[in-house]
Amino acid sequence: MKGIRIKGIERYSGQWVALDKTGTKVILGGKNLKSVMAKAVQKVDKPVYMKVPRLDAYFTP
Secondary structure, eight states: OOOOOOBTGGGGTTSEEEEOTTSOBEEEEESSHHHHHHHHHHHSSSOEEEEOOOTTOOOOO
């Protein structure tokens, strides 16, 4: 499976982000989903939301 690189996502570690509909460009980020959603719909049509994992933590399945 090939991953998609999202430029600049590193600075949103542990936060919610809104992406453009292609999922490759960060529109904005914030600490809670509700505020990100309220601002994102004013900037782009059909934003995509995701929680960025903390970059200083590890995940082991």
